[in-house]
Amino acid sequence: MSYPIEIILHRQLADCLAIxxxxxxxxxxxxxxxxxxxxxxxxRYEDTGEMSVEEWSTAFRTTYESGAHxxxxxxxxVRTLNDHLPHHATFRIESMSGRQxxxxxxxxxxxxxxxxxxxxxxxxxxxxxx
Numbered sequence: 037m038s039y040p041i042e043i044i045l046h047r048q049l050a051d052c053l054a055i056x057x058x059x060x061x062x063x064x065x066x067x068x069x070x071x072x073x074x075x076x077x078x079x080r081y082e083d084t085g086e087m088s089v090e091e092w093s094t095a096f097r098t099t100y101e102s103g104a105h106x107x108x109x110x111x112x113x114v115r116t117l118n119d120h121l122p123h124h125a126t127f128r129i130e131s132m133s134g135r136q137x138x139x140x141x142x143x144x145x146x147x148x149x150x151x152x153x154x155x156x157x158x159x160x161x162x163x164x165x166x
Contacts, residue, residue, distance in 0.1 A: 040154045042146050043067060050157075058158040059146075064089025064117045067155070076139060076162060078131030089114065097130040101138070112143040116156040120145045126163055138163040 039047075043059065047068050050057035056073035060066055066087040074080050077096065087095070093108035100106050108114055112123035126140045143158040 039067065040148055040152075042148050042154045046146060046157050053159075056160050058113065058160070059155065060089070060092075060113060060117065060157075061155045062117070062153050064093075064114065066092045073160070076129075076131065076137070076160065078133030078135055084132075089117070095132055099128045101126060101128065103128075112141045113156055113158040116143040116145055116158075120147075120153050 039061075043061070046057075046059050050059060050068065050070040053070060054072055056070065056076050058066070058069045058073055066084075066089075069077065069081050071081075084095075089108075093111060093114055098106040098108075098111065106127050109118075110125070112125050115121075115123040122142065122144045124140070124142045126138065128136060128138050130136045139160045140163050141158050141160040143156055145156050146154045148154045
């Protein structure tokens with residue numbers, strides 16, 4: 037499958053970063069997450085491969101810091117897919133391996149040189165539990 041150069045460059049950058057990175061196409065399909073993201077998400081990318089937005093947005097259980105369920109449409113990356121704007125949130129996840137932790141997520145749109153929305157990238161990190 038061929039991807040726009042902006043997606044390819046983001047993937048190359050993600051491979052070099054020590055911070056978790058998640059990359060999706062304009063439809064929300066997971067294209068890649070890096071090795072640091074594997075530790076937080078609880079599964080290697082080689083084991084999951086590409087996933088639809090319906091799959092990855094429900095692959096781990098998300099809750100607000102208050103403990104209330106966080107619906108997938110409130111995830112920063114899903115919000116960026118919907119409005120092509122950056123978003124940030126801190127919430128709790130139960131990873132694909134069953135580990136619970138607080139994470140902060142910042143998502144940004146990937147806009148091509150021609151102004152076309154090419155997808156989005158999320159960076160995230162574990163936060164200290166309150």
